[in-house]
Amino acid sequence: MTGQQLFENYRTYPGTWDEMVGNDAIRSQYAQVFNDIRDLPVDLLLQKDKLAGELFMNQGITFTVYSDNAGIEKIFPFDIIPRILTGAEWDHIQRGITQRLKALNLFLKDIYSDQHILRDKVIPADLVASCQHYTREVFGVKVPHDLYVHVSGIDLIRSQDGTFYILEDNLRTPSGVSYMMENREVTKRIFPGTLTGSKVRMVNNYPLLLHDILSSLSPQQLSNPTIALLTPGVYNSAYFEHTFLARQMGIPLVEGRDLLVDNHKVFMKTTAGLQQVHVIYRRLDDDYLDPLVFRPNSALGVPGLMSAYRKGNVAIVNAVGNGVADDKAVYAYVPAMIKYYLNEETILPNVPTYSLEDPEAREHVFREMGNMVVKRTNQSGGYGMVMGNSATEKEIDEIKIAIEENPRDFIAQPIIKLSTVPCFIDGKLTPRHVDLRPYALCGPSGIKIVPGGLTRVALREGSLVVNSSQGGGSKDTWIVDL
Numbered sequence: 001m002t003g004q005q006l007f008e009n010y011r012t013y014p015g016t017w018d019e020m021v022g023n024d025a026i027r028s029q030y031a032q033v034f035n036d037i038r039d040l041p042v043d044l045l046l047q048k049d050k051l052a053g054e055l056f057m058n059q060g061i062t063f064t065v066y067s068d069n070a071g072i073e074k075i076f077p078f079d080i081i082p083r084i085l086t087g088a089e090w091d092h093i094q095r096g097i098t099q100r101l102k103a104l105n106l107f108l109k110d111i112y113s114d115q116h117i118l119r120d121k122v123i124p125a126d127l128v129a130s131c132q133h134y135t136r137e138v139f140g141v142k143v144p145h146d147l148y149v150h151v152s153g154i155d156l157i158r159s160q161d162g163t164f165y166i167l168e169d170n171l172r173t174p175s176g177v178s179y180m181m182e183n184r185e186v187t188k189r190i191f192p193g194t195l196t197g198s199k200v201r202m203v204n205n206y207p208l209l210l211h212d213i214l215s216s217l218s219p220q221q222l223s224n225p226t227i228a229l230l231t232p233g234v235y236n237s238a239y240f241e242h243t244f245l246a247r248q249m250g251i252p253l254v255e256g257r258d259l260l261v262d263n264h265k266v267f268m269k270t271t272a273g274l275q276q277v278h279v280i281y282r283r284l285d286d287d288y289l290d291p292l293v294f295r296p297n298s299a300l301g302v303p304g305l306m307s308a309y310r311k312g313n314v315a316i317v318n319a320v321g322n323g324v325a326d327d328k329a330v331y332a333y334v335p336a337m338i339k340y341y342l343n344e345e346t347i348l349p350n351v352p353t354y355s356l357e358d359p360e361a362r363e364h365v366f367r368e369m370g371n372m373v374v375k376r377t378n379q380s381g382g383y384g385m386v387m388g389n390s391a392t393e394k395e396i397d398e399i400k401i402a403i404e405e406n407p408r409d410f411i412a413q414p415i416i417k418l419s420t421v422p423c424f425i426d427g428k429l430t431p432r433h434v435d436l437r438p439y440a441l442c443g444p445s446g447i448k449i450v451p452g453g454l455t456r457v458a459l460r461e462g463s464l465v466v467n468s469s470q471g472g473g474s475k476d477t478w479i480v481d482l
Contacts, residue, residue, distance in 0.1 A: 003037035003045065006429040010422055013431055017162045017419040019083060029084045029480050032198040036191070037081075042427055048190040049080050049424055055186050061179065061240060076179055077473030079423045080190060083434060083455040084198075087481040090451055093164060096348030097154050097440050098447045099338060104169065104325050105442065106341040108148035111324060112139050122340050123333045130408055131330065132378045133172075133323025135286055137293055141310050141320075144217045145444045148319040151210070151281075153177070153454075156348070156436045158419035165351045165416070167435060169326040169334070172318060173283050176454040176474075177206060177439045178241035181248075183476040184452070201451035201479040206439065207248035209450070210281075213443035214249075217315040218278040225278035227251045228259070228268055232284050232300045242283050256284075261304030264311040279315045280305075286320050328377040328411045329355060352414055356407040365412040366400060372412045373464075374399050387464065389415055418464055421475065423457060433458045435466050436477065451479040 007026070012018040020030045037045070061076050085093075110117050111128060118125040128134055153174030155167040184203055187195055211227070218225035231242040233255050246253035252268065259277065260267055267274040282289065288298040290305040308314045324330060332353040335346040354361040354372075365372050369388040376385070386399045403410050420431035438453035455475040456466035466472040 001042040001427075003040045003042070006042065006045075006424075007034060007038060010429045011431070013417070013420055015160055016417045016431070016433075017158055017160055018431060019085075019158075019419055019421045019434075028482055029086050029478075032480075033082065033084065033191075033194055036194040036197070045080070045424060046427055052078050052080050052186050052190055055189060056182070059182065061182050077457075077459060078183060078186060079425075079432075079457055079459075079473055079475045080187075081422050081424050081429070082187060082191075082476045082478045083421045083436075084478045084480060087201075087479060089164075090201075090479045093156065093348070093436075093438060094449050094451075096164070096166070096346075097438060097449055099342065099344060099347050100154065100166065100169070100334060101149055101152060101440055101442055101447055103334065103337040103341045104171065105147060105149050107337050108319070108322060108325050109146050110341075112141065112321060117337070117340055120340070122336050123330070127329060127333075127408075128324060131324045131327045133286070133321070133327060135321035135324070137306065138309075138319075138321040142312065143319050144219060144315050147217070147442055147444070148322055149325070150213055150217070150317045150319075150442050152318075152440045152442070153437045154440065156438070157351070157416060158436075159416050162419075164348055166334070166348050167351055168328070169331060170437075171322045171326040173238075173285065174437075174439070175238040175241055175283075176437055176456075178244040179474055180439065180450075180452060180454045180477070181206060182244075183454075183474060187476040195478075198478060198480050201481075203450045203452040206441075206450045207245060209441050209448050210245070211249040211251070213441050213448075214251075214279050214281055214317060216443050216445070217317060219312050219315055220278060222278065226268070226275060227279040227281065228254045228277050230254055230256070230259070230280050230282040230284055230302075232288065236283070238283065245281075251281075256299070256301045259302045259305075261302060261308050264304075264308045264313055266302065266305065266308050266314045277314060279317065281317045286323065289316075289320065328353075328375055329408065332411065351416060354412040356403050356410045356412060361412075362403065362407060368414075369396050369400075371415055373415050374403070374410055374412045377409055377411055385465070387415065415464065418458070418466075421455070421457070423459070423475075425459070430461070432461070433464050433466065434475070452477040 026034050117123050149171045153170040156164050157167045214227045229246040266277045268277050287294045288300040290301050291298045292303050293306040338346050354365050356362045372388045374386045418433035421434050422429045423432045434455050434457050436453050440449045455477045457473045458466045459473045
C-alpha cells in the first residue's frame with residue numbers, strides 16, 4: 001500500500017471540521033504534505049513512525065501520570081502527520097490571544113489594587129472573593145512594568161463550522177512548550193524535505209525570546225541579571241521541560257533548597273559562595289513558594305521569598321496570584337473584561353459557559369447533562385471533568401450531588417465536537433480530535449507568540465479529551481503561508 005491509498009481510504013467524521021479535508025478535497029495548506037507522502041510506501045511511513053518513537057525514548061521526552069499504578073514515567077505519544085494552519089488563520093489567532101492577554105493583565109493589576117471592575121459590578125465581587133487562587137498576600141504588591149502574565153498557554157478549539165474558540169487560559173505555570181519544540185526537531189528528522197518545501201514558520205527561537213523577557217524584568221537595571229528556573233524537583237510531571245528550558249536558556253535549574261533569603265534578597269548557593277538571584281522563572285504553584293506565607297509544611301519553596309518579592313528585590317515569573325484570572329468561573333467574564341478595559345469586541349470568543357451558582361443555569365444543565373461537559377473551576381489537566389455523553393448514570397448522579405453541595409466549584413459547557421486531523425495509527429490514516437495551545441510571552445516591549453504551539457490529540461477513537469494525563473498525544477503544528 002502507498003501513501004496515495006492511505007489518503008483515499010481516509011474518512012472524516014460526519015458533522016466535524018476536518019483540518020485536512022474540506023468539501024471532499026485536500027485543503028491547500030496540506031497540498032505539499034499530500035504530494036510528498038502519497039508516493040511513499042506504508043512500510044516506510046511505519047519506519048518513520050518507529051523512528052519518531054525511538055527519538056522520543058532516547059531523549060527521555062517524558063511526562064508523569066501520578067494516578068497510574070503501572071509506573072509514572074511515560075513517553076509522550078507523537079503522531080508523525082503534522083497539523084497545518086494557514087498564515088491567515090494564525091494571524092487571526094494571534095490577534096485574538098494578544099487582545100485577551102492585554103485584558104487579563106489589566107484585570108490582574110486592577111484586582112490586586114483599585115478593583116474598579118468589581119466596584120463597577122462588571123464581575124461579581126463574591127466570585128473573586130471566593131476564588132481559591134485569589135491571593136490576598138500580594139494585594140498592593142508592585143510588579144515590574146505592571147505585567148503579571150509573562151508566559152501563557154491559551155487553549156483553543158475549533159468547532160464544527162471552523163470557528164476558533166478559547167477553551168481555557170493557563171496563566172500560572174503553563175507546560176508543554178518543550179514538546180512543541182521537540183516535535184519540530186523530530187519532524188525535521190523524519191520529513192526534512194517536506195518541512196522546507198512547505199515554508200513552515202519557525203518555533204525554535206522561543207527560549208531566546210523567553211530569556212530576553214526574563215532579563216528585562218530584573219528589578220535592577222542590570223545588563224546581565226542572574227536568572228534561575230525554580231523546579232519542584234525530579235518527581236514533578238513537567239520535570240523534563242524544566243531541565244530542557246534551563247539548558248536552552250543557559251540558566252541554572254534550582255530547587256528551593258538551593259536558594260535562601262537574606263536581608264530581603266534572594267541568593268543561590270554556588271561552589272563560589274552565595275550569588276544574588278534577580279529573576280525567578282518558577283514552575284512551582286503559589287501555595288508552595290514560601291512556607292512562611294503559604295503552606296507551612298512546604299519543603300519545595302524558599303522561606304522569606306515573599307518578603308524579597310514585596311520589597312521588589314526579585315521578580316517572580318509568572319506573578320504570584322495569577323490563578324484568579326484562569327479560574328474557570330472567572331473565564332466566563334473575560335469577554336466583559338475585554339470590553340471594559342479595552343473597549344473592543346472579542347476577537348476569539350469563549351465557549352458558552354454556565355455558572356452553576358445560577359439556579360436557572362443549573363436546572364438547564366441538569367436537563368441537558370448528556371450534551372454537557374462539567375468542569376471543576378480549580379482543576380486542570382482534564383482532572384475533575386465529566387463528559388455527559390460518555391459518563392455512566394452513577395457518575396452523573398454523583399456530579400449532580402457535588403454541584404448541589406458546592407455550585408461555585410463547577411461550570412458547565414456544551415460539548416463541542418473538536419476539529420479533527422489525520423493521524424497515522426496502526427498503518428492507517430484515521431481522524432482524531434485535537435485542540436491547540438499556542439505559547440505567548442509578555443514583556444515590556446509587547447506580546448510575542450511563536451507561530452505554532454502544541455497540538456494535543458485525543459488518541460482514543462471518538463474521544464474529545466486531549467490531555468496527556470488522560471491518554472492524549474501531540475503533533476507538530478505548522479503555520480504555512482500560501
